[in-house]
Amino acid sequence: MKTYIFNHSKLNVNWRSKIFILFFTIVSFVSCTDLSESTYTFINPGTYYNTEEELQSALNSVYADFRKFTAGYKTLMTLELLTEHAMPAHSSKDGVKNFNSWQGVNQSTTYNIQIWDSGYELINRCNVVLGRGDKVNIEEKKRNQIYGQARFFRAYTMFVLLRIYGGLAIPESYTSGLNGLEIPRKTIDETYDYIIDDLKYCIDNLPSRSQWGNGAYYKASKGAAQALLGDVYLTRGCMDNYNTTYFQEAKKYLGDVISSGEYELLPDYKSLWYWFVEEAAKNTKESLLEIQFGATQVSDLHCYFGINTKDECLGGKMYARAGIAHKSYFSFQDEDVRKQCFLTEYTITGTTTRRWWEPEYKGFSGKGEGMWPSTSPGCVKFYDRTKSCYDTGGSKANYIAMRYSDVLLNYAEVENYLNGPTEDAYSKLNAVHNRSNSNPIATGLSKEAFDDAIFQERVWEFIGEGHLYYDELRTNRLGKNVYEYKTYMFENGYYNCQKLQFVPQKTFLWKIPQTSLDSNPALEQNPDNVSDPKYPL
Structure with missing residues (x-):
């Protein structure tokens, strides 16, 4: 050969x-x-x-x-x-x-x-x-x-x-x-x-996720393959002049994931992230594919969307290569739980000195009273604020490559392409939106407006995740x-x-x-x- x-x-x-x-x-x-x-x-x-x-x-x-x-x-x-x-x-x-x-x-x-x-x-x-x-x-x-x-x-x-x-x-x-x-x-x-x-x-x-069983949830599963194939068909359809044949295939495989009962949205969006719940955030029923990190193999993703400082209350040292765009941060409504995934203030450990983000300075640090050390809020999705992370510099937080919320939003998008904003499409979008935001999605949207609503939801749900x-x-x-x-x-x-x-x-x-x-x-x-x-x- x-x-x-x-x-x-x-x-x-x-x-x-x-x-x-x-x-x-x-x-x-x-x-x-x-x-x-x-x-x-x-x-x-x-x-x-x-x-x-x-x-x-x-x-x-x-x-x-x-x-x-x-x-x-x-x-x-x-x-x-x-x-x-x-x-x-x-x-x-x-x-x-x-x-x-x-x-x-x-x-x-x-x-x-x-x-x-x-x-x-x-x-x-x-x-x-x-x-x-x-x-x-x-x-x-x-x-x-x-x-x-x-x-x-x-x-x-x-x-x-x-x-x-x-x-x-x-x-x-x-x-x-x-x-x-x-x-x-x-x-x-x-x-x-x-x-x-x-x-x-x-x-x-x-095997399915449940067939792999506890301790092996990190493994590639049937559900992950179905979700990825749905994403492949959705992307191919969009890139091929919105080809409905590919959209039908996408809907089928995404629907198979949803009907399998293997996955569910966590009640609280914050439970997805190590910053809030530490080890309990790993390999939950919302995760279809997760990159594993631990005490030996640690992550440096906290350097991305960090705030260019080191303090014990924040975990490992951050290098602040990039920050969330100000407009994107302000697009979140205050009621949206997902807004809490961005760090805008902290108190230096062992002192009463506060640091807070002051957007009026357009990303320049040190001018305002707060002296925020970066251009933007930090994204805590990759942070580990434990003492061990502070001591070693390595985060134990996993990276979630595929989530069930992505499946639901992909399904809503492809259903809208095929049939408009049906009750089925609304139910998938609302499931993701209502989990984090008490202000409902408007009813009676046109096909184009519904598509925009799905994309905006994706921004709120996945910003900072690539x-x-x-x-x-x-x-x-x-x-x-x-x-x-x-x-x-x-x-x-x-x-x-x-x-x-x-x-x-x-x-x-x-x-x-x-x-x-x-x-x-x-x-x-x-x-x-x-x-x-x-x-x-």
Whole structure:
């Protein structure tokens, strides 16, 4: 069987160690909240994968790599900064000002924040499991469950890459050497079909959440696969001129999640977050897929949307790369529980000195009496304010990659596309809205107004979690919203907000990193993006 590699940095830079680490490292998955990594050296993959335990260790490496790919603060920070919902905080690092003003979008080095490279590393780990499993003596049902988990993470990763880069280069197998380095990209439709095929296999072979049972809720499940497939069909339908055939498929799979009884909204939105309830926030019935962190494997996501300080009452040190946009914060009604997820004041530990956010200073800190140390309120969704976090700097808060509220809002959106704002659509939107906000959604909305209400609900529900970029792009809201708000921020002198350099259209695609093009000559770069001419700069 021919093998491929196409996602490395230039091969003349320490390539032997890169190949060894990438393809022959096996990771030990100690527990659902303690994902420590243990390396086995000098493994021959042709003879190692012979037992169920050995195959499981390869799957554990997939979970560990998925954590790195999905919960990287640079990725979440960048995705939020590209929307109108975030602004650069007090830092010039990580290109926060450039991302926020959409600079250099047609340069293949600007947006290289390791999404492409780490994504293909993860895909290869999945392919190792799938390519070696047939030789292992194992009960067929267990083998299919292992395959289902590997194919789920491969599909999830490809869906991320597809929305960012377009059609993907799809490997036939895992890579075990330096031969056959060239592989061309598939079309967008071919990539969608590949993802859909993976997820249908997962639905047929993965246990449900309750079948996995307590202690294994972190594992990829049938419900997670159904929800992801519904999202895939919804996105494909939006990107294909609002194709109702894809919307019907989306409604089916999202409806299957809802009718399964496996998931529910927590009564209190704050119960989703470690800041409020600590360990009780982890792996609840609202969570479909959750990235695990614990005492050994800690998170640095508190650096994202932090407030650039260190104090015992706030947990680990924060670096404030980005902050919530002021307009987005003020869009919350005071009655909305979700507004409590933003930190606007605290008292320095051991003193009576208060610090509070003063929005009238437009993000400049130190001018007001409160001397707030960042441009915006902090987002506590990733915070761990325990003493251990303060001492070590590492947060034990999980990152929730997929939530049941997302399923309900996706269902309401696709039902509205198909049939307008029906009672069914209203019930799903109201379930999410009424959980946090006592002011009801207006009745009798038009189809367009109802769609706007769903999107606004998504902003309130998911701000700071890295989802809104995809939502705005597929619904063709991104360019207009970015242009209007970021132009306002620059013209009114907000801190670190530079003049907007580009207005994205719905077809916007990131450039593939130049290092990957150098490694795989068969890759074709995406064409240059054109700024939306409706919005002159």
